[in-house]
Amino acid sequence: MGHVYLTRPLGDVVEQFRQQLPGELRVHRTSGLPPTRQELLESVQGAEAIISLVTDRIDAEVLDAAGDQLKVVANVAVGYDNIDLDAAAERNVIVTNTPGVLDEAVADLTLALLLATTRRVAEGDRFIRTGTEWIWSPESYVGLDVSAGATLGILGLGRIGMAVAKRAQAFGMTIIATGRRAHHDDARSLGVSPASSIDELLETADIVSLHCPLTEDTKHLIGAEQLAAMKPGSYLINTARGPLVDEEALADVIDSGHLGGAGLDVHEFEPATNPRLRTMEQVVMLPHIGSAGDVTRDEMASLAFRNAIAVLNGEQPITPVG
Numbered sequence: 044m045g046h047v048y049l050t051r052p053l054g055d056v057v058e059q060f061r062q063q064l065p066g067e068l069r070v071h072r073t074s075g076l077p078p079t080r081q082e083l084l085e086s087v088q089g090a091e092a093i094i095s096l097v098t099d100r101i102d103a104e105v106l107d108a109a110g111d112q113l114k115v116v117a118n119v120a121v122g123y124d125n126i127d128l129d130a131a132a133e134r135n136v137i138v139t140n141t142p143g144v145l146d147e148a149v150a151d152l153t154l155a156l157l158l159a160t161t162r163r164v165a166e167g168d169r170f171i172r173t174g175t176e177w178i179w180s181p182e183s184y185v186g187l188d189v190s191a192g193a194t195l196g197i198l199g200l201g202r203i204g205m206a207v208a209k210r211a212q213a214f215g216m217t218i219i220a221t222g223r224r225a226h227h228d229d230a231r232s233l234g235v236s237p238a239s240s241i242d243e244l245l246e247t248a249d250i251v252s253l254h255c256p257l258t259e260d261t262k263h264l265i266g267a268e269q270l271a272a273m274k275p276g277s278y279l280i281n282t283a284r285g286p287l288v289d290e291e292a293l294a295d296v297i298d299s300g301h302l303g304g305a306g307l308d309v310h311e312f313e314p315a316t317n318p319r320l321r322t323m324e325q326v327v328m329l330p331h332i333g334s335a336g337d338v339t340r341d342e343m344a345s346l347a348f349r350n351a352i353a354v355l356n357g358e359q360p361i362t363p364v365g
Contacts, residue, residue, distance in 0.1 A: 047351060120343070153252055161303070198252065219248060248277060282309065
């Protein structure tokens with residue numbers, strides 16, 4: 044029996060599943076950092092299962108380095124753009140992800156980022172920390188009053204988008220969305236109205252929140268043309284994947300004053316961040332923490348392990364990709 048390779052320590056969950064694995068578990072332990080490319084290629088050799096994270100590029104080279112005995116790549120994420128699915132399919136390697144368990148945590152973070160951006164929370168915090176003397180003024184740090192009829196446009200109404208809509212409904216926001224689910228009864232029950240097109244959503248929404256998977260078709264889904272089409276003074280929130288947005292175009296349109304600001308939990312060239320956006324007071328930037336709730340992260344790791352164990356035991360995975 045080959046080993047199971049885990050590309051990063053995942054806390055106490057690892058010990059809960061170690062004894063259930065049919066083979067030895069090997070965990071990369073270099074200061075909590077992801078394995079280098081060379082370390083990854085060496086460590087997967089002989090593995091029957093790889094439990095990977097979004098920072099690990101699992102492509103044909105890695106799959107070939109693992110060998111013919113590799114059965115499953117269990118990704119600890121709902122997204123799987125870090126995995127070459129075609130290469131995995133060609134080698135009869137099953138790929139799994141962790142959908143569902145992180146929906147609420149990402150939706151919570153989306154609303155936190157939305158409020159921090161539109162109500163200038165981070166900007167005000169930075170000001171207070173300077174120690175500058177100040178006095179309250181009715182004109183200071185005025186932002187968008189989201190509960191006074193603001194329209195939220197959800198671009199990609201999947202599970203996470205629905206969780207965001209539930210929260211936005213509690214704030215009394217008008218909600219429009221794209222995606223097949225926008226026409227379903229469960230969306231209507233949350234007050235969601237389907238937008239006829241992305242263009243309509245961009246032109247109508249005071250806040251646009253992205254919840255699309257990253258594919259070849261959705262890379263730079265929000266580029267210069269789309270940003271220019273957005274409502275003047277509106278805001279862009281991205282808790283999905285960084286490359287959905289052309290960040291240079293975003294910096295241009297914020298610099299021009301056309302947009303009110305942006306809230307970004309993910310970044311186009313992550314872990315690098317755009318130096319222009321970093322200098323802009325209207326932009327709130329976070330280090331990809333959408334799923335970083337303690338319970339959520341444990342549930343993600345647990346589901347990845349259960350997927351790997353199922354495949355290694357000759358059973359169907361719980362949440363296969365594709």
